[in-house]
Amino acid sequence: MNLFSDIRDLVISALDSLVADGTLPAGLDFSAVAVEPPRDASHGDMATNAAMVLAKPAGLQPRAIADALAGRLMADPRVAGADVAGPGFLNLRLVPALWQGLVRATLAAGADYGRSGMGKGLRVNVEFVSANPTGPMHVGHTRGAVFGDALARLLAYAGWDVTREYYINDGGAQVDVLARSAFERYREANGLEPEIREGLYPGDYLIPVGEALKAKYGDSLLNQPESVWLRDVRDFATEMMMAEIRNDLKVLGVEMDVYSSEKALYGTGEIEAAIATLRDMDLIYEGVLEPPKGKEPEDWEPRVQTLFRSTAHGDDVDRPVQKSDGSWTYFAPDIAYHYNKVKRGFDQLIDIFGADHGGYVKRMKAAVSALSGGRVPLDIKLIQLVKLYKNGEPFKMSKRAGTFVTLRDVVEQAGADVTRFVMLTRKNDAALDFDFDKVLEQSKDNPVFYVQYANARINSVLRKAREAGIDCADATLAAADLSRLGHEAEIAMAKKIAEWPRLVEIAARNNEPHRVAFYLYELASEFHGLWNKGNDDGALRFIQDGDIATSQAKIALARSVSVVICNGLAILGVAPVEEMR
Template structure:
């Protein structure tokens, strides 16, 4: 039960009855949400203000008419018009009890919705160059993308999780040459790794594997032929390494798309450029000298250009380099056309902080190749600074100068890594403080939320000890008399639970999984707060041996808190332990 969606529908129905000429577009802009100040009521809507102009009415006139309509609604105890036309509602207690019942009935489905309407969406994330193990710079985007995909699937989208393998270009040639040196080393040669090559020890096992499979046969082949074999072997090994790294955070993709399939005679880039020419989307021309810093893709020559400015970009983009090779952007256009031709009209790309300049060009590309039918949201994940007690933290490194994803997980665990990286907006830089993450205080969000979940289990254990005769099965608690939950603290906690479906739907629509993490912390705080009140007032204790009926009702409430915490933590990919050590 989403009480906010329920009342949004009631407000829309009331407006339609009051003003039959009102349009669906006007109704679609209605929002029902909690007022900023809880003293103003339980729900607030902007309905009067967003529909007044198209109706040619004064907002307060519309608000007054709506308020009069809702005075007859038995679920509303009071309705007031505020400010320029906001309407604030207070709901009857039975409404909140129905929310509690729906949590028990729906369980893991409480909060699920059909916001996505079954629309297919491609969420591409991580997409790191396959030149070594995952490092900490990749981790935030990996966790963000994975949580967003889960959130959107939970909200009614048909989600495909995709990894774009950057396995074409000079960095892959360098990787193959670096691996060839490790192969020679495995055969007993003394090697020296030149500057610009990949020095990491992670290539040593690949060299050993090549020796085991080929002996010294690769030394007798022409270099291009040998490097082609090595390239395929090392790419496969690096992708196995990357998959294993991601699995430590329980991240798995549905599709691994190889950039190499875009290149070559008759490849997707060739066919895409032919199609762009047929649509008059590319031309031969010269770019104006840029103002300020010269971008890396600017050359003062006549070249093949994509009409990016026709689709919202600030400059037309080169597609072919002076040496005849395709630019990275040419591959990007072909790749996103490939996505569109695979049936994706909604795309989300999760990129690192160094890709902020890609946003406008990718939007232009998707708009062009789909003739405006598809959309893309490019989410930039800002940098993470590793800290300890507020000071920069230097971890031991096992791979060149990189701090590996596995180093972070080994230090604090998967749960803390995931939750803390999601406990900030993706576009805000963040400090990851290892000392804070290990604290067992409310300053450590993941501990605070998991502790709330563990506490729900401790309540049930206490009941089993103190009231062994009380039936606390799921079936029994579903029949508990929750009308007994009428105190202000009871209702405040239920109202916090009622927020969950709204939070999920808004987070999915906005592509902001941090909203879930924030909500879970607030719910945990509400639960811990109730616990503290029970320590001071016996009437508010979860377990009261002198009142089995109230205890059963409170257990139903505790079970609902547990369920919503589990639903949220599951979406974030974080465990919900029954006990904390």
């Protein structure tokens, strides 16, 4: 049940009737007509912009449309009032029975309350993490992993057919550096002093790789030239690193559907085929780029390269895909990889990149636009940095990692659920401070605690009610006499619950799972406020001594809050708690 959608349907129906009787001209586009919560709750329950967006195309004053629309809406038994405000906004007040019925609908739907068919089963590929397989995942990867997984869960909840994908960047020079670094640990495992020279990876995490290499090869590689061992050691170390990355993701509750390898694109003709496809569109040419901004002329050497005419699809400059020596640029395999996703039949692509990939956005969107003929939209979300604090100081780097704080460090300190929730308390393109002391404290300022505490309080009500002999099964509560929920604070609680399906669709439409975390905090705040009012006003307490019918109605309201909290936490990948310890 989406009450906002239902009332919008009512508004559209009323507008259709105004067209039918000639009040409004035919042929109006109603797609921009919205029904949403009013900015000021005192103005009503819902507001519509219908008169404002239709005035110009209808050739009428907004207030004239609003007055006519108000008259039609008042004929519906669900509408208690329709008031025109300002230049033509229409504020609606709904009958209490509608909010009371919403509680029943929430309990009846359970885990499906808020689910949407908006995605219509369309296939969406969400590519995220995609870290270089050169070491354990760090805190930046953690935020990207949480965001990507929560977005995938959100889109699935809103009706999309979602594929989670990890693109293994194993085709560049960094995996050769990994191999050389691992070889030094292999030498160490054989009793020699490792030479961790500048440019190699210094972390202790490669010690087990060196030991595993010794177990496989003994000392047979020690006196061999790099040309003999580089490929085998590179493949061996990469596979071990990917196994560790998979384990890190599992600790965080993230499971990928597909792992794709960049290295697998080389030598298969896929890169050549993608570039040939663009060439057939007259989007590949030989040319010389202008010097990069900020470069002095003496630093710039003009040279002929193979270029993608990305400016034809919205980019600022054309981009090289092949160097003058014939080797591919980093961009070329990425084009081929995205072409592969297009050919797999996805209706939408989403890439989640680190903040340092901002310069890649326009060129990648241009490539997908060209290769899909504009059919497949690509949304790229950039994940900003995370700053870690503990005891008021920046959290120290991990000795094991060598240069950064690992995902394991964060999860071991805070727990997976807290980590996931907190990583979603800021929009993806905003920097995030992660303070280990604050995220574990039990206060209103800690959003994950505040939401979990609301759910725990509701479960304590259910336990006490059962001890008092009150039947609290969802089916029983849904059948309760909910007309007993008449207090304005109880109606306000129901109104907040009503926002959940609308919130899901807005968050999914904009690929913004952080909206779910924000909403859950607001919902919890509303519930704690109702709880506190009950401390002062006995009529608002959930269990009314000697009055089972009223108790069940009030418990139904509390239980419906728990349903929404659990549904929202499931999207965030966080387990709800029933009791605070």
